[in-house]
Amino acid sequence: MSGAETPFDASIPVSATLSAYVAGVLAAEPSAEYRELGRLHVLDTLAAMVACRDLEPAVLARAYALGLSGGGGGPNAATILGTSDKASLVDATFASAMTGHAAEINDFIPSAFVQPGPPVLAAALAVAETRGATGGELLRAVMAGYELAGRMPKALGVGNLRRAGIANHGIGPLFGAATAAAVLLRLPAETIEHVWTYCAQQASGSWQWLLDVEHIEKAFVFAGMGARDGLHAALMAQAGFRGVRGALDHPGGWMRSALFRDGDGDRAYLIDELGTRSELPLTAFKRFPVGGPTQPAVEALLALLPRIDSSQVRAVRIEMPGRWEAFRDAAMPALNLRYLAAIILIDRRLDFVAAQSLARMAQDPQVSDLMRRVEIVHDPDQEAAPGEPRTESARVIVQLTDGRKETAYVPHVLGFPSHPMSPADVEAKAMDLMTPALGEAPAEAVVAAVRGLEDLTDSRTLIDLIRR
Known part of the structure; x- marks a missing residue:
């Protein structure tokens, strides 16, 4: 209904x-x-x-x-x-x-x-x-x-x-x-x-x-x-x-x-x-530490990395549905696709800390230079038809200095309701997030406790496991 x-x-x-x-x-x-x-x-x-x-x-x-x-x-x-x-x-x-x-x-x-x-x-x-x-x-x-x-x-x-x-x-x-x-x-x-x-x-x-x-x-x-x-x-x-x-x-x-x-x-x-x-x-899971509508473009950029030399990038064009201007101009790093594209190309990965870094977005000259070469545009063809569920997709086109173009289209991102993450995917994501702070063994203990959540006689166990 x-x-x-x-x-x-x-x-x-x-x-x-x-x-x-x-x-x-x-x-x-x-x-x-x-x-x-x-x-x-x-x-x-x-x-x-x-x-x-x-x-x-x-x-x-x-x-x-x-x-x-x-x-x-x-x-x-x-x-x-x-x-x-x-x-x-x-x-x-x-x-x-x-x-x-x-x-x-x-x-x-x-x-x-x-x-x-x-x-x-x-x-x-x-x-x-x-x-x-x-x-x-x-x-x-x-x-x-x-x-x-x-x-x-x-x-x-x-x-x-x-x-x-x-x-x-x-x-x-x-x-x-x-x-x-x-x-x-x-x-x-x-x-x-x-x-x-x-x-x-x-x-x-x-x-x-x-x-x-x-x-x-x-x-x-x-x-x-x-x-x-x-x-x-x-x-x-x-x-x-x-x-x-x-x-x-x-x-x-x-x-x-x-x-x-x-x-x-x-x-x-x-x-x-x-x-x-x-x-x-x-209910969706975020696979990457960025805003929901930016996830497909991030996935596409990460998929393109093996095919491109970041130093040879002349321009990047990201085509997406929805409120594309918000993600072109966002003042918040994790919502700004131009910034996210720049740090992915520079770092050759997406780091949780870097994705949130206001300082890097404002002060890193290499980032600023790449951001100027990233274009975000609206693609009406990616919009859901009236009455259909909201979609999140993106097409990324990377123009290289030798004239080549490398393109990746992500029609959906893993974790969206139409393409859910598996329990193993969610547990792997949780381990990636918790291990730097807790250590591998304590992080594994959290995963195990939640896996057996209905067997816990006292839910305060979870509070103790993430305490530091």
Whole structure:
């Protein structure tokens, strides 16, 4: 079911169905396929948190959280993931989520324009730590969080949100984190009804993140804000805060406002096959440490390296669909295709640190020289037809000084929902990200623990394994 096929119907009740679903998550038995996908996304997010721990968005968020509430113990102190530091439950969750999205390496749902891993897992692990949840309970909470993170922006209308200047990236994670927290807090359905109303009051975020340079504001909108506010909503409801009953259905409520009534809003998507069909197969892994739409061009450039001498490159032309100008002109290194092309050609590989380096993009004369020779253009032929799923593809043409042209076309990148990564692929990626920080044996221990997540009697094992 999609907004294109099913018009917005204000009469469809969703609040009670959603609340009952969340209240029953721990007793549900998802399919083996979905549970394996859930485990892989837990691993992918943990690896991102390990790799990004010392990047500026993570460092700033950690200092901020510790300044507010750090150092204390007690039942509501939680670990800032990837560290030995503790802060209040909400502050630790905020810092952990910011850490997970401190760089362009975590998962995303392309059809919803959200990146669920860092906010959902940050909230879930913080509550799991303070409430003593098992690995199986953690997994089910995370899977439920992905459901709401992916479903809510589509129910509101991806196009509606963009036209209103509201970032899906803030709203999806808010509902996802709230859901994961509500599951592990074991809130009853009648209390979860109030979680939705406090999520609706906090639903926010703007597309201004596209102007961000250091990835700090982006990490806030995509991860920290949603994790913090979603956990707040669940904790407030648990504490007895009440609000509009049936908030998502009320005629005067947020979800039935004029903003979401027209366009591509589809309330029914929220509950369509809820509990049987999962958003997890629609969730992509990033194979490379760069923004999602830049991945195919990066893959094409890496594939061309054996066929070209980088010193003989006269010009590079990258043809792609979608918002090509954003990736031509992005101030953020991991989103700027001209910069990424330059460092790939110079280094003959793509390095995680180099992909995030503002200093190198601004100050390296060799990089600047190559960037001037890279052209990014729109290719209408690569656009998906109306009603078809979003695609991410690229054609790269390298012009050499001897007159030769070398071309590579990538119609899809491994990790996109249409061409998923295998469990072995995801585990190899996690090892690549974690080994430099943890060492090979400790990284292997994380992979093994997540592989056996449902056998863990205490999910705090994962927190200990990535602590440093």
